Amino acid sequence: MMTEPQITELERDIIKEILNIGLARAADSFAAIARDKVLLKVPDIQLIEVKKLIDLVTEYEDTHIIIQSDIKGDFNGATLMLFSDDHVVRLSEVCLAMVEVQKGELSVMQESLLLEISNIITGAMVTQMANILKANIYGSPPKSPKNHIADSLKDILVQHPLFQPLVFTVITRFTHNSKSVELPLLLFFDSNTFLKILDIIRTFQLGKNDLAESE
Template structure:
């Protein structure tokens, strides 16, 4: 399978579309965290599955990982990675917990992280669906109990049309109080990337501006 051919312009358009979706997600997150959320420009890579799993596995010992799958016209997942410091901060702000034990999550904390993931993924998916005029939705988030690599393999392997390339965006929400970062990974399979490119090319050929700008 050859790597999809993506021009620099198409890559920039995809990055801008994702930026719009992520900005909406950052606003939603800021409302929960009661803090200003800074968003770094996403890094777009096309990498192989084994590289993706290796990348994600590095976070397993230091972060709680919440996974939400994207379904419908597109196939992908979001992963939100919460550090102990971030969980403590969110627990103080949202749950009024003053002394947060690091390590094990209680049920309220896990519910909070799942709800945050649901809101962020929902905001992102809604924007992507609107811009790309596609029918996509986020499945309820979950905190994988097994190794994240096993959880990801399930998505990748159970998809009969899956090809061994994924499209990843790694961005970070940073809030000012303690400069704690909340990495977000978003990835799609190759077929989704090809669908996105087709949609962008259709808009370009019709001389419509996909981003709705003058």
């Protein structure tokens, strides 16, 4: 049985800061589509068990459209963006200039928009992480799983029996005409990836005083 990786408060803050740097870049790209200010931030990082993760995601599945992007290369993980009916309506109005948007079945254009938003945010985050952590990682094209999301995540969850996902909850907030919309985003890595990230961060800390100097 694998013991839970130990992470200090400082290391947690450094990981959050790395992700926030990536999210700032993503926010700029997203703003171009949303035609207004976008703020992305990481409010929380937690280590949770696989079963809890699947329960959490299954809870969202009934009420949200879930877009999944896998992270591959040196790191193994995924992002899930969760869009409620209200999010889809709002994004369709703002980004596609649609009026009187109907809730329910997605049009091809709406699904393309959600995939593109996920692609922009995951892509920017992965690029920044690769730069800062000097890792060879890339995001796979986003997809909208048609079956249960837990089935779609099996590559990461089930084939790694020692896996304990490190889950980051990211709140994507964008404002348009002073109205604010929040999109939940879950980012998670397997235990091996988490340990690799910690090793890199600890090397930073030994050689440098802070993250800014290590970039």
